[in-house]
Amino acid sequence: MLRFMFVGDSMTIGSAGEHTWRYRLWQHLRDSCGRPFTFVGPRETLHDQSADAPTSYAYADPDFPRAHLAGWGEGWHHMVPLIGETVRACRADVLLVSLGLIDLGFYTNAEQTADNVRAFVAEARSANPRVRMAVMPVLHNIRVEADETFAEQVTRFNGLLAKTIADVDDPRSSLLLVPPPASYDFHVDTYDGTHPNESGEHRIAEAFAEAMDEEWGLGGPYSATW
Template identity: 70%
Template sequence: MLRFMPVGDSMTIGSAGEHTWRYRLWRHLCETYGSPFTFVGPRESLYDKTAEAPVSYAYAEPGFPRAHLAGWGEGWLHLAPLIGGAVRDCRADVLLVSLGLIDLGFYTNAEQTAENVRAFVAHAREANPHVRMVLLPVMPNVRCASDASFAARVTAFNDLLAETVADLDRPRSPLLTAAPPAAYDIHTDTYDGTHPNASGEHAVAGAFATALYQAWGLGGEYQAWGLGGEYPDR
């Protein structure tokens, strides 16, 4: 059984009442991947904005493998020290990673963030020398439109991320970047300029699905069956 681990920040953990892109990708893989698989990770909860803590399990659709390693307000800086233990304990085969916005916005510059990517990859490989990783570049949010220096940091980091992936890619532990959703629009694909709504969840899931299929033949072409993302019942 192939074991996928979603890793990320608030866009990945999601908040109470949401489907999350994790659910959208799971439904896609159910329809297109012909072998057993699951999602793994040391956490299962959503973020509760009222409690200001990750204590909710109120998924819009709870009936899927909800495990992940994601946290509201967490970035490469926070998850690099945790990824080795998570990969080891959960026996992860493929990491689906969406991180960096928090780092660049509050903690580290582009170069420092790229160094934390290297630490993350090293720790993951120490736990599983054959782990595969798909890394999603930082998608600009509403702050990029009003803060030129922040927008520059995002662009610089994404360039460094591509270089880092090319440098660290190994045959026994493949590493690749997912192409950011081409039509992603913060005005129509998010509910606040940062966090994905239903169409945004599909966009992120589609980015990972396309990378998995084009690079490794896992799954198929991504299709969202309507805005709600519900596939026909089998």
Template identity: 70%
Template sequence: MPVGDSQTIGSAGEHTWRYRLWQHLRDTYGGPFTLVGPRQELYDKATDTATSYEYADPDFPRSHLAGWGEGWLHMAPLIGEATRSCRADVLLVALGLIDLGFYTNAEQTAENVRRFISNAREANPRIRMAVLPVIPNIRAVDEPDFGEQVTLFNELLAKSVADLDEPRSPLLLASPPVSYDINLDTYDGTHPNASGEEKVAGAFAEAMWQGWGIGQAYAA
């Protein structure tokens, strides 16, 4: 189940990194799988609502738990029921930018990470989670104070993943794409374009391959 904010839900006309990852796993996983979640929509910028189904390629399992303007704060209360009702066994989580930008500081956001993990495990004690740190974005470049909060949160996120990892419900910290460039891999400094989608999908694919032996090494 992909879980995330605007970078994960995507907007009308996009493929999304969810599509790129599905393509990769379809070709490399070697067994049955699907993407699950209580939502399928894209964000429609024209109406400022998550009501669009205009995927660049709609022929893939489009389910997710992602929302434009939603973060750990918003997803922590939802993840238990979503995990339970959708029978998720792996969560691919990319959150944090919205929290830090509008709602909570780094320490408070890290507390919501722990709430999220606890609620997911209550719904499925054997749930696996791969978590992506906040990736480069224009605000972190333009606003040094915000950039410092992003850096601190990513450090706290790594600590939370290490502290809460356990054999029956493993946690992985995905490595941000080394070559990710906000000038080349986004269309506005924050939201991934086609190459950015590939790199985010690759980050999750590499984490699952190296950490759990799921799929193979990622090739765009």
């Protein structure tokens, strides 16, 4: 059985009442993967915004494998110390990674964040030398529009991310840069300028699905309807 693990921030964990893009990708893989699969990870909850804690199980549709490694306010900076042991314990085969917004906003500059990407990859491979990783660049959010310095850091990091992935790619442990959804617009595809609404969830899931299909022949073209 193929074991996927989501690694992400608030856009991936989602909030109480949401489907999440994890659910949208599950719908797609359920219909198109062609082989047994599941989602793995040490966490299952959504973020409860009223309690400001990851304590909610109130998914819009809870009937899917909800395991993940994602957290509100977490980034590459937080995941590097966790990823090796988590990959080992959960026996993850494929990591689906969407991180960086938090790092650049609060913790590290573009160069330091790229260094953390390299450390993350090394730790994941130390646990599973054949693990595959699909990584999405930082999607633009409302802060990019309002903060020129932050926007420059996002652009700088996304360029460094592409170079880093090319540099450390390995045929035994493939690294895949997921092209951001071409039509993604935070004015339309989020409910607050950052976090995806229904259309945003589908667009992110579709981007991962299409990239895995084109590069790895895994899952087929995006099949979920919306």
